[in-house]
Amino acid sequence: MEMTMDARVQRTADRTVDVLVVGGGAAGVAATVAAARNGADTLLVERAGFLGGISATLPWLGFHDQRYQQVVKGLPLEFVRRLQAVGGAGPITLDPKCGSLVAVHPHLWKIVSLQLVREAGAHVMFHTLVTEALRDGDRITGVVVETKSGRERIHARTVIDCSGDGDVAAMAGAGWEKGRTADGLVQAPTLVFRLGGVDDAAFKRACQDPTSGYREWFAPYPDLFAQMAAKLDEVDTYVLGGFAKLIERAREAGDADFPQTRIVGVKVSTPNSPQEISVVMTRVLGLDPTDVDLMTEAYTRVYDQIPRLVSFFRKWVPGCEHAYLVEIAPMLGVRESRRIVGDYVLPAEDLVTGARHPDDVAMGGYHIDIHRPSGSWVESYNVQAYGIPLRSLVAAGVDGLMMAGKCLSATHEAVASTRVIPICMAQGQAAGTAAALAARDGVSVREVDAEALRAVLVEQGAEIGTTLTPPDPEEIDGWPLLPQEAEQTTGERDTATTGEAAWVR
Ligand SMILES: Cc1cc2nc3c(=O)[nH]c(=O)nc-3n(C[C@H](O)[C@H](O)[C@H](O)COP(=O)(O)OP(=O)(O)OC[C@H]3O[C@@H](n4cnc5c(N)ncnc54)[C@H](O)[C@@H]3O)c2cc1C
Numbered sequence: 161m162e163m164t165m166d167a168r169v170q171r172t173a174d175r176t177v178d179v180l181v182v183g184g185g186a187a188g189v190a191a192t193v194a195a196a197r198n199g200a201d202t203l204l205v206e207r208a209g210f211l212g213g214i215s216a217t218l219p220w221l222g223f224h225d226q227r228y229q230q231v232v233k234g235l236p237l238e239f240v241r242r243l244q245a246v247g248g249a250g251p252i253t254l255d256p257k258c259g260s261l262v263a264v265h266p267h268l269w270k271i272v273s274l275q276l277v278r279e280a281g282a283h284v285m286f287h288t289l290v291t292e293a294l295r296d297g298d299r300i301t302g303v304v305v306e307t308k309s310g311r312e313r314i315h316a317r318t319v320i321d322c323s324g325d326g327d328v329a330a331m332a333g334a335g336w337e338k339g340r341t342a343d344g345l346v347q348a349p350t351l352v353f354r355l356g357g358v359d360d361a362a363f364k365r366a367c368q369d370p371t372s373g374y375r376e377w378f379a380p381y382p383d384l385f386a387q388m389a390a391k392l393d394e395v396d397t398y399v400l401g402g403f404a405k406l407i408e409r410a411r412e413a414g415d416a417d418f419p420q421t422r423i424v425g426v427k428v429s430t431p432n433s434p435q436e437i438s439v440v441m442t443r444v445l446g447l448d449p450t451d452v453d454l455m456t457e458a459y460t461r462v463y464d465q466i467p468r469l470v471s472f473f474r475k476w477v478p479g480c481e482h483a484y485l486v487e488i489a490p491m492l493g494v495r496e497s498r499r500i501v502g503d504y505v506l507p508a509e510d511l512v513t514g515a516r517h518p519d520d521v522a523m524g525g526y527h528i529d530i531h532r533p534s535g536s537w538v539e540s541y542n543v544q545a546y547g548i549p550l551r552s553l554v555a556a557g558v559d560g561l562m563m564a565g566k567c568l569s570a571t572h573e574a575v576a577s578t579r580v581i582p583i584c585m586a587q588g589q590a591a592g593t594a595a596a597l598a599a600r601d602g603v604s605v606r607e608v609d610a611e612a613l614r615a616v617l618v619e620q621g622a623e624i625g626t627t628l629t630p631p632d633p634e635e636i637d638g639w640p641l642l643p644q645e646a647e648q649t650t651g652e653r654d655t656a657t658t659g660e661a662a663w664v665r
Pocket residue numbers: 182183184185186187188205206207208212213214215218219220221222288289290291322323324325327349350351352426440492493494495564565566567579580581582584
């Protein structure tokens with residue numbers, strides 16, 4: 161007879177906190193700092209051994225909207241300033257498609273994020289996996305966690321699900337959705353890696369060649385392309401995207417056995433990591449990120465793609481002849497997983513029309529950027545500065561549960577904009593602050609007065625639409641503005657690449 165010999169014991173007596181944050185990615189770090197700074201007894205539990213999640217891998221995009229208005233301020237901006245002070249971030253640079261971007265040193269962000277959490281007075285548990293949710297009627301009262309030391313119950317007035325997968329919501333029986341409406345497919349995931357040893361001048365010259373296909377959104381606007389090309393001379397960090405013909409040529413020569421048809425990534429530079437490319441080109445299709453067997457298979461495939469991509473860069477991409485692999489991200493980049501259904505499901509129309517809501521507690525302005533779930537390249541739609549309401553951060557049908565980051569209550573299309581790092585952090589700041597006010601006033605988060613919350617957020621530097629100002633003409637001098645009616649998307653739509661590595665179920 162098979163027996164389980166589980167020697168682990170319940171580690172300690174149950175603990176109780178005001179605010180429990182599950183997941184220490186971009187959203188979770190901001191939620192934790194905000195909750196603790198606003199006086200709540202706050203605990204962050206994270207299954208990995210570092211903070212930052214997937215944000216500790218990437219440049220941060222989208223502080224500005226596509227008109228160059230700064231729509232994200234508050235904690236995310238403070239985090240960038242802290243990083244800049246230790247040589248862990250470059251300057252914030254504008255970009256006509258993505259609004260803006262800043263290169264962040266992955267390891268310095270891991271260090272600084274933990275400092276910020278500890279300075280705020282919050283507690284952290286690493287290597288701690290949430291495995292169960294505790295409910296009392298309609299109310300979530302806490303979670304069960306598993307660690308090498310055993311099993312523990314943590315009770316909280318408010319649980320903020322920043323797991324990126326909506327794990328707590330799923331365990332608690334709250335409503336969630338996954339993928340696009342038609343077939344449930346999520347955006348293609350990517351294992352990001354960085355290349356060092358890039359000759360920036362040679363690489364820029366290739367981008368500036370109007371026949372290269374760099375930033376193909378600009379093809380119908382030669383004057384704007386010329387403006388963009390001139391701006392490259394002034395910056396060290398810039399978005400890539402394009403070079404379709406170059407990949408085609410490499411494929412014909414048998415040198416591009418990977419399922420991507422464009423160079424996707426960002427040329428990044430910080431004082432401590434100069435002249436690198438963050439390559440965002442591995443991908444698998446048909447992944448359900450909550451299925452461990454499929455995740456394992458996906459890892460096998462993306463790791464297999466990396467050496468092929470490194471060889472491609474060295475052989476075919478100007479300026480990359482001596483490039484070398486610096487680092488592979490510590491986790492597969494899952495762009496989209498469960499989205500928790502909240503009191504308001506933010507739709508794409510709100511983003512495209514720049515809608516504002518009376519209970520807005522965060523803002524975004526990043527384009528709708530869908531890495532095609534069953535094709536290559538991206539589906540992109542321009543947006544206007546939009547508001548994210550408190551109701552999209554509060555789970556429907558259950559009390560005491562909030563969410564921020566990738567599992568925000570929004571549609572497949574809307575999450576493709578709200579998912580970028582600064583916007584996830586702005587949501588985290590709002591959720592953490594709301595949870596702290598709930599603890600202070602002894603109420604459920606659903607009873608928190610949205611006006612009072614908005615006042616605290618504004619006082620603490622967040623942008624919720626009340627202090628939005630037109631862009632500084634000096635700052636945007638020479639940066640091209642993509643017309644709102646510009647071609648929204650390019651490349652083949654939903655044509656799955658057939659290479660062996662693509663994997664379509
Ligand atoms: C490949 C890729 C490229 C991207 N490129 C950019 C870019 O260049 N710039 C940009 O701004 N944005 C980019 N994004 C988007 C952005 O990085 C993410 O959407 C954002 O960082 C998500 O933050 P998050 O906190 O919601 O989730 P995550 O970063 O996924 O954090 C979730 C955390 O929860 C933990 N966790 C999960 N389940 C549990 C559990 N049960 N118990 C305990 N802990 C748990 C995880 O370990 C993780 O640390 C990219 C995304 C991907 C996937």
